[in-house]
Amino acid sequence: MxxxxxxxxxxxxxxxxxxxxxxxxxxxxxxxxxxxxxxxxxxxxxxxxxxxxxxxxxxxxxxxxxxxxxxxxxxxxxxxxxxxxxxxxxxxxxxxxxxxxGKLVLWSSDPNVVDNQGKRLISPHLKRLAIANPKVAPYGEEALNVLKSLGIYEQLQEKIVFGQSIGQAFQYVSSSSIKQGIIALSQVTRGGEINEGSAWIIPSDLYQPxxxxxxxxxxxxxxxxxxxxxxxxxxxxxxxxxxxxxxxxxx
Structure with missing residues (x-):
């Protein structure tokens, strides 16, 4: 009791x-x-x-x-x-x-895909590129601005795969279903460093803050x-x- x-x-x-x-x-x-x-x-x-x-x-x-x-x-x-x-x-x-x-990064879960100058964006070997839907996600809108600033939007337009959020765009790339994507730097940064895959931190003058x-x-x-x-x-x-x-x- x-x-x-x-x-x-x-x-x-x-x-x-x-x-x-x-x-x-x-x-x-x-x-x-x-x-x-x-x-x-x-x-x-x-x-x-x-x-x-x-x-x-x-x-x-x-x-x-x-x-x-x-x-x-x-x-x-x-x-x-x-x-x-x-x-x-x-x-x-x-x-x-x-x-x-926030900042944008071109990222791949494969450590051998993205170079530190982003040249793979204009490579003929690029098959698909993941970004967030620009209609609902600001990071997707600014990813498009990056492609337009680089003058490569038209040639890549048919290769873009839209995630319904920046989270879904990241999932496409992290699962390797899509080799590379323009995502948020925060999604692949731990302790102030990118310690997985390969990446190009996109210069801030290529998109709006x-x-x-x-x-x-x-x-x-x-x-x-x-x-x-x-x-x-x-x-x-x-x-x-x-x-x-x-x-x-x-x-």
């Missing part, structure tokens, strides 16, 4: 601790999924709160938020969609800011955990994690 009472008391303590732990629902663009996972682990360790993550293309997440999805924070891959949410009164005015500046903005959604304005996470996102610990995935950050 005494043992049963101890077990019941332990269960009660556990339920109380869970009651005090808060949660936040975050929608994140595919390029920032891995960094957000790392940030979430650190935030959860520091705060004791839980981070729930939904990942997709910025365009699809924007549509879901516009249709009432229960997200409280939106980490977009661009500035425009975050701004539109504020304009449409679905996000808190004054909460929007740039949390990271990828300014990624975060915004507090209306559904999160009364959630202290959502506000705490946005505060955490500006800390030195968070900026160090973001930078380690290849992003530029404002210190």
């Amino acid at each position: 005494k043992k049963l009472k101890i077990l019941m008391a332990s269960s009660l303590l556990l339920s109380c601790s869970l009651t005090f732990a808060g949660e936040v629902n975050i929608a994140v663009a595919g390029n920032f999924f891995r960094p957000l996972q790392a940030l979430a682990r650190d935030f959860e360790y520091q705060s004791g709160d839980k981070v729930n993550i939904a990942v997709g293309s910025s365009g699809k997440l924007y549509a879901q938020i516009s249709n009432g999805a229960p997200f409280e924070i939106f980490l977009s891959a661009d500035q425009q969609r975050a701004s539109k949410l504020v304009e449409n009164r679905l996000a808190v005015k004054g909460s929007q800011y740039t949390y990271a500046k 990828i300014q990624q903005d975060v915004v507090l959604l209306n559904k999160g304005k009364s959630n202290p955990v959502a506000i705490a996470f946005l505060t955490y996102l500006k800390t030195a610990d968070a900026l160090k994690i973001i930078h380690s995935f290849g992003y530029e950050v404002d210190v």
Whole structure:
């Protein structure tokens, strides 16, 4: 009987601790999924709160938020969609800011495919090239700008395979179903370095700056955990994690 009472008391303590732990629902663009996972682990360790993550293309997440999805924070891959949410009164005015500046990379999971000058892009041996759908993914839009800046879009147009998000474009290449793709540098960077496959970090003057903005959604304005996470996102610990995935950050 005494043992049963101890077990019941332990269960009660556990339920109380869970009651005090808060949660936040975050929608994140595919390029920032891995960094957000790392940030979430650190935030959860520091705060004791839980981070729930939904990942997709910025365009699809924007549509879901516009249709009432229960997200409280939106980490977009661009500035425009975050701004539109504020304009449409679905996000808190004054909460929007740039949390990271993204970079593009031509990448292959095969260490012998991509050279450090990107010459394989114009090689006749190139059969297919994976990029994200430019209609819903800012990284796909800027990948097209790279091809246009290089003057090779027309000759490669029939070889492009579109992923519905930057995550799907990465999956095509990482699984070797497509030999190379233009993806987010963050998807292949660990600890500040690309340590797998072969890559060409695309010069930033070949595409428009990828300014990624975060915004507090209306559904999160009364959630202290959502506000705490946005505060955490500006800390030195968070900026160090973001930078380690290849992003530029404002210190």
